[in-house]
Amino acid sequence: MIPTQFTATIWLAFGLVVVALAIGYWLGQRRKQRDVMRFTNMELLEKVAPTRPNRMRHLPVALLLIGLLLFTVGAASPTKEQRVPRNRATVVLVLDVSLSMEATDVKPSRLAVAQEAAKDFADGLTSGINLGLVAFAGTASVLVSPTTDREAVKVAIDRIKLSERTATGEGIYSALNSIETLGAVIGGAEEPPPARIVLMSDGKQTVPDDQDVSNPRHAFVAAREAKAKGIPVSTISFGTSYGTVEIPDQERGGTDRVEVPVDDDSLREIANLSGGEFYTASSLEELTAVYDTLEQQIGYEIRRGDASRLWFLLSGLVTAAGVATALVLRQRIP
Known part of the structure; x- marks a missing residue:
């Protein structure tokens, strides 16, 4: 006191x-x-x-x-x-929608749990936050530009479709562009509102190759650019080390079981390079807890x-x- x-x-x-x-x-x-x-x-x-x-x-x-x-x-x-709600801020939720999200190591599947937790995250953010949604697999798409309309974000989350490959860097770049566009529109003469990217993924980047760290579209390069722009990327490594998916075999017919373990190391490095935080989750409860923590960090600020x-x-x-x-x-x- x-x-x-x-x-x-x-x-x-x-x-x-x-x-x-x-x-x-x-x-x-x-x-x-x-x-x-x-x-x-x-x-x-x-x-x-x-x-x-x-x-x-x-x-x-x-x-x-x-x-x-x-x-x-x-x-x-x-x-x-005192902890007070922010009256202006931008958050872009970047979700991995590669085929590895079909894995059922998290019941009923990684995708289903990710969708449910993401919608809860949208509902829990304070009203002054503009929330956007980006989905990425082999490419990235801005499904919803940052907005205070939570229903639009939740509808887009429900409509997510999975695709091949994982271009994590493209997801970060799309989020950065979305944030800059909104800042140019509402910033005016003032500084743009504070922003953050929340990236949830379950595996290694495959586009470009994860080892090609000098490629300008690599996730690490994107993370450094986010750092330079003052936009931290908080990453969530979602899944387990024993996840598998069934991939169709076009030559032989049938399917092949492919291991899709989570990749903590690369997601941790993205967070470190961008100035964000790294989290792990392997269940709905853990993922919801991570999102709750982020809601408190993003939705509120400390003032005297x-x-x-x-x-x-x-x-x-x-x-x-x-x-x-x-x-x-x-x-x-x-």
């Missing part, structure tokens, strides 16, 4: 007045005690004041002084950090706000207690 900053520090000087009052009261009590001790006949003193004064008589004054100190803190306008109300309330309560105690113990207000 103790604030770390004040906006009207001059009022703290009033605390010296409170200290002076406390010292004055203490000196007054000492002088009164000396006057009493001037009685030379101690037997007479015992008859006049047969009992020692109750120390509770000081309680009303102590409460009043504490009330003044609390008022002093409130008057100095203390501030504290006025914290004087509580101090004034405490001051009033303690002062009222001092007055009430004085009336009960001394039948008068000190």
Whole structure:
């Protein structure tokens, strides 16, 4: 509860007045005690004041002084950090829709769980957030440009279709272009709203080859560009190490079972290069928890706000207690 900053520090000087009052009261009590001790006949003193004064008589004054100190803190306008909803920000959700998302290591399938969690994420974002949706497989498509219309995003999520290959870099570039377009439209003379990309994938990049890190369309290059533009990419590695899918064999007929383990390393590197965070999830509960964390980070910001109300309330309560105690113990207000 103790604030770390004040906006009207001059009022703290009033605390010296409170200290002076406390010292004055203490000196007054000492002088009164000396006057009493001037009685030379101690037997007479015992008859006049047969009992020692109750120390509770000081309680009303102590409460009043504490009330003044609390008022002093409130008057100095203390501030504290407060979590408030953002009124302008842009988020683009980038979803991997490659064939590996058919894997059923996450029941009923990676795709079904990803769709459900993504829709919950859309619903949970604060109203001031513009949310866009990009899907990528061999290429990337902006399914929904950043908007506050959550229903449009959820409808697009339900309509996602899977395709071959994985072009993670294209997904990031499409998201960057979408964010820049919105910023140019609504930014005006002001700076564009803060933005973030949330990338969920389950496997290695295949377009271009994952080892071709110098290719300008590689995900690592895209992540560095996002970093340069101040747009972090938070990545979610979704799935398990034992996922498999059935791929049609065009030559022999039938299908081949292909392993599709998650690729934590590349997604972690994308997050590191862009200044974002890396998460893992292998179930609906874990994926929902990750999205909940991102909602708190994205949808809210920390600001310093006025914290004087509580101090004034405490001051009033303690002062009222001092007055009430004085009336009960001394039948008068000190």
